[in-house]
Amino acid sequence: MRYLLVVILCFGVITVMAQAKIWVMDVSSGQPISDVLIKGNGFILTTDSNGMVLRDITTKVKVYLSHVSYYPQYYHMVPEMADTLYLTPNELALNEVVVHGFEMEKSLLEQPGAMAHLSGAQLMRFNENSMVDAFNTVAGVRMEERAPNSYRISIRGSSLRAPFGVRNVKVYWNDIPYTSPDGTTGLNLLDLSNISDVDIIKGPAGSIYGAGNGGVIRLNNDFSTFNKGMATAEYMIGAFGLYKYRLALQQPLKNGSLAAAYVKQKSDGFRNQSASEREVFQWSNRWDLDNDNSLTFNLLYTDLYYELPGALTAEQVEDDRTQARPGSEELNASIRQKALFSGMSYDYSLGKHWKTTTSGYITTSDFDDPFNTDYKKETQFGYGGRTSVSFEHTLGKHMNLNWVSGGEYQYSKTSADNFGNVGGRPDTLRFSDDLFVKQYFLFTQAEIQLPYDLSLTVGISQNYLNYDINRKADMATGKAYDRERNFEPVWVPRVALLKKIGINQALRATVSYGFSPPTIDEVRTNEGSINLNLNAEKGTNYEIGYRGTWWNSRLNTDLTLFYFELDETITTYTSPEGVTLFRNAGRTDQKGVEVSVGYDIIRKPEDIINLVHLEHSYTGHFFKFKDYLQKENDYSGNDLTGVAPNTCVNTLDVQTRMGVYLNVTHQFTDEIPLNDGNTVYQDSYHLLSGRLGWRKAFSNQWNFEIFTGIENGLDQKYSRGNDLNPYGQRYYQPALGINGYGGVKLVFTY
Incomplete structure (x- = not known):
């Protein structure tokens, strides 16, 4: 018992x-x-x-x-x-957010320039078919989508000269130059899932990154932390026939990792002639070698098609916002592009004080563009790379030297043929060109840590650019000829001083020179003219700023004041045939203030609602034409075209212990002048969006997420992107009214 x-x-x-x-x-x-x-x-x-x-x-x-x-x-x-x-990652404090800028990887608090960081969570708090809304939360940045997958990015008004595409901003993807050598960027070839986080430099950064007065965008797709296999399936639907699905696989290797992903996105479009379809395949490998050395390979293939509904007059918008510009449907105004981009990046340590980073790429593209005025076909091949050598050494008890030097080289050849457009098919050849672009620059920069928590950065680069336009056929003249433009070498300096105040605050001051030559599309236009007299924009930027973290890292502030005086500003105008042309417009005065404030209302990990975070950003861009005469018109003193003087964005993020989350965003955009004469403006508008979701893990292998969201909740009538100085008063590209979306994500870990 x-x-x-x-x-x-x-x-x-x-x-x-x-x-x-x-x-x-x-x-x-x-x-x-x-x-x-x-x-x-x-x-x-x-x-x-x-x-x-x-x-x-x-x-x-x-x-x-x-x-x-x-x-x-x-x-x-x-x-x-x-x-x-x-x-939740503790990256809201400025002294915790690590960013890469000016060849220095350090906390945002210690970066000697106007910079911003978008984390993966910030990128994914909206409808995931586009990156527009996430970029527009950053003070000083405006991203537009004139038609589905037709993007423009303006950093401090830099898209004034961009009737389409991304210009005047330098873009890198995984440390590889992604912007073409002439200064244009095919950002629409990337899906949001190809980006894990983003670093943005605002203002001229040519001392390290070459041409581009707007700034630099570094798109990262980091998978270096993979420590287990993972298979992902995602599906999303939205208004007007939108759907998107993604299949992905990641696998750790003995000394590295690999990842592959396929994404397809399709939409019928809100307007007539606005359907779009995109397929993106990415393959990435990373090898971790001895002595902290690493080699990374990325391959990206994109098959992109989107229709171009065209801009409307105010009367046409009032009559029917969904209509296309007359002729767009009959002529099948659209773009079909197939592009392959492959690149490698190698980080190599040369000992205790020295290291190098070298990257290279090869790209090809087929471009087909029937439009209302013509039919353009292009094939492009290009290659290039970037290398840098850095040296770090302690000079004394309170002094440290970080020196970096290197160079970048890019080359492209484009075969471009322009035809007449008859019923959406190429007709008689108008002219045919081989376009050769070569650009390279050398740079050096020294950062010295001084006593009293001072840091001095001095950098300079020398830049070269050459255009060679070989006209093989010209039906207007019946002649073949060659035109070449060698831009004079440009020295681009930058000086920055940073003073840390304790461990959570810093003041900074910067003087930088910037330049931005015209792109090949601005020199050689669609109606056949070649404008070799178009000069590069040049200017000097003066800037002071403050960053600080308060209240036990719960309150973060970032303030920037700048003055940018730009000479030889490039602006657009439209010929009676509807072709966009370009001209230098004298000088502009660009005064601005950019403010970001974020704070945690609730940060109680033991509660059901464990995080409530608010973020506010304000952009004040008070830009004027200083000296702008065009024939009998004097636009001096007018507001800079296409720039909203005031923009404000407010975001609310709520997270709970059960996995439920809520993201709410409000954006105010002031009225925007749409022509140089300031006689036509887009009205101001308020946008309200929200996303509600739930994340849950059912075992150590299965993770599930479901979400739904709403866009333009106030049903505002606005343009997501406008045409500037158009012929025939066609200014407006109407955007969707109130609409919704939803989706699911399933992750299997093995």
Whole structure:
């Protein structure tokens, strides 16, 4: 009887003692987090490489989870329960956000320039078919979408000369030059899923990155932290026949990792002649070599088609916002582009003080563009690369030197044929060109850490650009000829001084020179003219700024004041045939203020609602033409075309312990002048959007997310992008009214 009692008691203990199992994941990426410290009453645990931890417990236990890169959180472990917790990255504090700018990787607080960072969570808080809304949350940045997949990016008014496409801004993808050598960027060839986070430099950065007065955008697609295999399936639907699906696979290797993804997106379009379809395939490999060296390979193939509804007059918009410009449907105004981009990047350590980074790429593209005025066919081949050598050394107790030098080279050849357009098909050849573009620059920069928490950065580059236009056929003249333009070498200096105040505040001052030569599309236009007299824009930017983190890293502030005086400003005008042409327009005065403030209203990891975060950004761009005479017209003193003087964005993010989240965004855009004479404006408007979702893990292998959202919740009548100085008063590209979307994501980890 005594032995039976012992057995019963032991059995009772065994039944009460049970395992609790939890997995800890990153809320934005869904990746497991290793080395999370879990403290309970009398025990300390850490998660393994799969983000998992086991604990034998007999009763409900309150534990505290902490990690250096994440907000802490409380949790109640219960016997025989398996659950997944999502931690929020602690990257809201400016001294925690690490960005790459001016060849220096350091916290945003210590960066000696006007910079911004968009994390993966910030990119994914909107409708994921476009990156427009995420970019527009950044003070000083305006992204437009005139037609589906037809993007423009303006940093401090830099899109004045861009009737279409991205110009005057330098773009890198995974440290590889992505902007073409003439200064244009096919941003629509990338899907949002090809980008994990973004670093943005605002204002001239030519001392390191070459031509472009707007600034620099670094698009990153980091998968260096993969520590387990993962298969992903996503599906999203939206208004007007929008759907998008993505299939992805990532696999750790013995000394690195690989990833592959396929995305297809299709929409019928809000307006007539506005359907679009895009397929993107990406393959990436990373090899971690000895001595912290690494080699990365990226291949991107895109098949893109989108229709061009064209701009409307005010009367046409009032009559029917969904109509296309007359002739667009009959002539099948559209773009079909197939592009292949492949590149490699190699980081190599040369010892304790030296390291190098070298990247190279090859790209090809087929471009087919029937339009209202003509039919253009292009094939392009290009290659290029960038290399830098850096040296870091301690000079004394309070002094440190970081020196970097290198160069960048790019070349492209484009065969471009322009035909007449008859019923959406190419007709008689009008002219045919071979276009050769070659640009390169050399740069050097030194950053010296001085006593009293001062940092001085001095950089300079020398830039070269050559256009060679070989006209093989010209039906207007019946002659073949060659035209060449060598732009004079340009020295581009930059000086920056930063003063840290304690560990959470910093003041900065910058003087930088910028230049931006015309693109090949501005020199050689669609009606056949070649304008070799078009000069490069040149200017000097003066800037002061402040960054600070307060209230236990719960309040962040970023303030920038700048004055940019630009000479030989390039503006657009339209011929009676509807062709966009370009001209130098004298000087502009560009005074501006950019403010960002973010703070946590609630940060209580033990509560059901554990995070409520507010963010506000204000852009004041008070830009004027200083000296602008065109024939009998004097536009001096007018507002700069296409620039809203005031823009304000407010965001609200709510996260709960159960995985439910809410993102709300309000954007105000002031009235925008649409012609140089300031006689036509787009009215101001307010946009309201929101996304509601739920993330849940059902085991250590399956993660699930479902979400729904609304765009333009106030049903504003506005243009997502306008035509500037158009012929025939066709200014407006109407945007969708109120609309919604929804989707699901499923991740299997193995």
